[in-house]
Amino acid sequence: MITFEGAAKLYPDGTVxxxxxxxxxxxxxxxxxxxxxxxxxxxxLRMINRMVEPTGGAVLIDGQDVRLRDPAALRRxxxxxxQQAGLFPHRTVRDNIATVPLLLGWGRARARARAAELMExxxxxxxQARRYPHQLSGGQQQRVGVARALAADPPILLMDEPFSAVDxxxxxxxxxxxxxxxxxxxxxxxxxxxxxxxxxxxxxRIAVFRPGGRLAQYDSPxxxxxxxxxxxxxSFVGYDRGVRRLSFFPAxxxxxxxxxxxxxxxxxxxxxxxxxxxxxxLVVTGDHVPLGWAGAGQLARVPADTALGSLDLAPYGHTxxxxxxxxxxxxxxxxxxxxxxxxxxxxxxxxVGVVSQEDLGTALWSVTE
Amino acid sequence: MIAEAWDWAARVVExxxxxxxxxxxxxxxxxxRLTEHMRLSYLSILIGLVLALPLxxxxxxxxxxxxxxxxxxxxLYAVPSIALFFLMLPYTGFSDWTAVVPLALYTxxxxxxxxxDGLRQVPDHVRQAAVAMGxxxxxxxxxxxxxxxxxxIIAGLRVASVATISMVSVASLVGxxxxxxxxxxxxxxxxxxxxxxVGIVLTVLLAFVTDAVLVLAQRLLTPWAREDGGRRRxxxxxxxxxxxxxxxxxxxxxxxxxxxxxxxxxxTGPGTGHxxxxxxxxxx
Numbered sequence: 001m002i003t004f005e006g007a008a009k010l011y012p013d014g015t016v017x018x019x020x021x022x023x024x025x026x027x028x029x030x031x032x033x034x035x036x037x038x039x040x041x042x043x044x045l046r047m048i049n050r051m052v053e054p055t056g057g058a059v060l061i062d063g064q065d066v067r068l069r070d071p072a073a074l075r076r077x078x079x080x081x082x083q084q085a086g087l088f089p090h091r092t093v094r095d096n097i098a099t100v101p102l103l104l105g106w107g108r109a110r111a112r113a114r115a116a117e118l119m120e121x122x123x124x125x126x127x128q129a130r131r132y133p134h135q136l137s138g139g140q141q142q143r144v145g146v147a148r149a150l151a152a153d154p155p156i157l158l159m160d161e162p163f164s165a166v167d168x169x170x171x172x173x174x175x176x177x178x179x180x181x182x183x184x185x186x187x188x189x190x191x192x193x194x195x196x197x198x199x200x201x202x203x204x205r206i207a208v209f210r211p212g213g214r215l216a217q218y219d220s221p222x223x224x225x226x227x228x229x230x231x232x233x234x235s236f237v238g239y240d241r242g243v244r245r246l247s248f249f250p251a252x253x254x255x256x257x258x259x260x261x262x263x264x265x266x267x268x269x270x271x272x273x274x275x276x277x278x279x280x281x282l283v284v285t286g287d288h289v290p291l292g293w294a295g296a297g298q299l300a301r302v303p304a305d306t307a308l309g310s311l312d313l314a315p316y317g318h319t320x321x322x323x324x325x326x327x328x329x330x331x332x333x334x335x336x337x338x339x340x341x342x343x344x345x346x347x348x349x350x351x352v353g354v355v356s357q358e359d360l361g362t363a364l365w366s367v368t369e
Numbered sequence: 370m371i372a373e374a375w376d377w378a379a380r381v382v383e384x385x386x387x388x389x390x391x392x393x394x395x396x397x398x399x400x401x402r403l404t405e406h407m408r409l410s411y412l413s414i415l416i417g418l419v420l421a422l423p424l425x426x427x428x429x430x431x432x433x434x435x436x437x438x439x440x441x442x443x444x445l446y447a448v449p450s451i452a453l454f455f456l457m458l459p460y461t462g463f464s465d466w467t468a469v470v471p472l473a474l475y476t477x478x479x480x481x482x483x484x485x486d487g488l489r490q491v492p493d494h495v496r497q498a499a500v501a502m503g504x505x506x507x508x509x510x511x512x513x514x515x516x517x518x519x520x521x522i523i524a525g526l527r528v529a530s531v532a533t534i535s536m537v538s539v540a541s542l543v544g545x546x547x548x549x550x551x552x553x554x555x556x557x558x559x560x561x562x563x564x565x566x567v568g569i570v571l572t573v574l575l576a577f578v579t580d581a582v583l584v585l586a587q588r589l590l591t592p593w594a595r596e597d598g599g600r601r602r603x604x605x606x607x608x609x610x611x612x613x614x615x616x617x618x619x620x621x622x623x624x625x626x627x628x629x630x631x632x633x634x635x636x637t638g639p640g641t642g643h644x645x646x647x648x649x650x651x652x653x
Contacts, residue, residue, distance in 0.1 A: 049501060051497075051500060072503040072504070072505050073503065074503075075501055076503035080498070082498050083494060084494045086492075086494040086495050086497060088498075088499070088517075089593055089594075090591065091593070100502055100503065103502065103508075132593040133593075145498075
């Protein structure tokens with residue numbers, strides 16, 4: 001547990017970087033500090049490993065004031081990932097990762113074995129061990145940065161805008177990787193970013209900082225999107241927070257209709273008769289793989305004995321996974337479907353059912369209550 | 370015409386071979402002059418480097434120190450070498466130090482800014498990462514900042530050695546030996562061109578070989594700053610290796626800076642014709 005007790009940083013020129021911060025970072029969780037530049041989030045992060053010394057208040061790790069510890073020893077016990085990775089250009093990937101173990105006097109063989117372990121953990125190829133940082137892509141460099149921070153297995157991991165210098169596709173893959181690692185390792189992660197989407201994606205708890213180094217709100221991502229405390233937080237989290245908040249609700253709570261799903265050998269007349277006023281029918285194969293939508297008008301025009309599989313079907317767009325996706329994915333699938341309806345599938349891609357607009361609407365209203 | 374030139378070249382070579390070394394007279398001949406030249410120039414460069422490193426470190430550590438120290442070094446460089454040699458004579462006589470002390474001080478004009486720039490060009494995120502990993506100030510200097518500065522320091526050494534090897538020739542004017550003695554004493558005084566040519570050719574050759582050795586040293590010392598060193602490996606590791614989309618490989622910053630440093634304006638000639646200080650903006 002990391003506790004900020006009225007921690008403040010006032011620079012001699014009168015700039016207030018952090019103004020009396022009170023905050024508790026829970027052990028084993030990911031806490032994100034988010035805010036615009038000049039809001040003191042990085043300064044606060046650096047108070048934890050004494051790269052910045054508070055001018056007022058204190059920072060405690062498990063109840064002990066960090067100022068009672070030797071800075072170098074403290075830092076070796078805390079992982080740190082910096083923007084642009086900060087890799088040592090003159091050291092190979094392997095030796096970069098082994099930095100802290102070597103500082104701790106592990107011996108070269110053990111440190112290198114540990115480095116190899118970590119390369120595998122963060123998804124680097126063993127063949128990259130002897131390469132130099134400039135021979136890697138930005139995303140790979142950042143993976144090395146994460147591996148280096150984890151090398152001595154520190155309980156705390158500080159991450160200072162680690163993914164801000166890579167392109168969006170690589171950033172998303174690094175975020176996924178971090179979520180996967182965290183599920184496995186349960187470190188106490190403090191993550192600084194100016195990107196609210198990244199914060200919502202990664203954080204168990206989010207601290208929103210406002211300019212002048214003040215804490216605006218400290219909440220779970222879901223609460224932050226549902227109930228921003230004031231106008232600043234509301235504008236910072238963005239105008240589509242309502243839709244984004246749907247990410248926190250599972251799609252499995254939706255009621256799915258199976259009565260408008262028909263096999264491709266069903267006759268058009270039989271399908272039309274059992275639709276009971278629904279405007280669209282979903283046609284699937286015998287294995288329940290979706291084929292496309294047939295409109296009620298289309299069914300009325302063709303001879304009643306036409307097999308649904310032989311009709312010219314509207315594309316079904318993209319589906320959502322009933323067990324793993326969120327309401328947001330279901331809504332997105334509905335919006336992008338020509339029928340205005342979302343197709344729910346199981347893990348194997350077989351159709352489980354269709355969500356009508358009414359049912360989706362009901363579900364959306366129920367979570368906004 | 371061609372035949373004349375050929376005859377002349379043959380005569381020069383013949384003189385050089387005949388006078389290479391004289392049995393029974395170990396102090397006469399071309400070879401002793403060459404070894405003297407090497408001793409004087411290498412000693413000067415070495416002492417210059419030994420002075421520049423701590424001085425550079427001090428200038429990086431205490432920033433306000435750098436401008437006055439650099440100005441001092443530049444002003445010293447403006448003093449004609451021949452004048453300094455004569456000034457040294459009463460104190461050091463005809464020993465090597467008469468040449469080495471001024472020449473070592475002259476190398477500082479290139480070496481000091483390169484040491485300082487080399488240490489300063491360590492990217493901030495690298496320095497910060499080193500602090501965050503738990504490197505103390507001394508370890509950071511030894512294990513991170515100095516190694517990263519090596520390409521820039523060697524670039525400075527290359528310029529300084531060529532300049533010094535050239536300037537040692539002037540030392541012969543005050544009777545300190547070296548290849549300049551062939552040019553000045555044997556050549557000019559006796560109106561005889563073979564020793565002059567041999568002296569010039571050997572001086573240029575020595576500078577060239579020294580530079581090549583330094584280039585080689587840099588390649589061995591800093592494999593990480595080499596682009597082709599990586600290309601071989603990169604090809605081997607190509608394929609489905611990376612999960613990330615490959616970014617354009619960026620050349621290490623140190624190598625770029627090193628090249629820029631080589632292009633710096635430097636006066637290499639002996640004598641008194643000091644160039645104007647127009648190229649000095651880079652030192653600030």
